[in-house]
Amino acid sequence: MKQVLLIEDNASNRKLLGDLLRHAGHQVHLAESADAGIELALAQRFDLVVMDIQLPGMDGLTATRLLRANPLTQALPVLAVTAHAMRGDRQRILDAGCDGYVAKPIAYKTFLAEVGRLIEAPTTTHKSTH
């Protein structure tokens, strides 16, 4: 079971994304603000952060830059979730240090495929048999 930190201020999105992640077999930890999320990320080990970009106070891109700047969370995969689907946003999000990007409204399959890609990639050991 993988540990996923979901940072999302909107209650219905927390429910929706949380349910999708739990249904995929992951343990979900919730934060409603960037500050609370960063505090959690520094306090325990996670396999993935799902980061809403539009957050009250500190936004998700600033939070991602802070995670990237800290040796404890430097390598932690971050999947951005945003309502912004404007031209240039993808590059802005990747430049901030996010590893992937899914636009709202969330396409379930795309979201779970990105979660799977980011959660498996860095730590999976190669199988010795085929």
Ligand code: MN
């Ligand atoms: Mn939001």
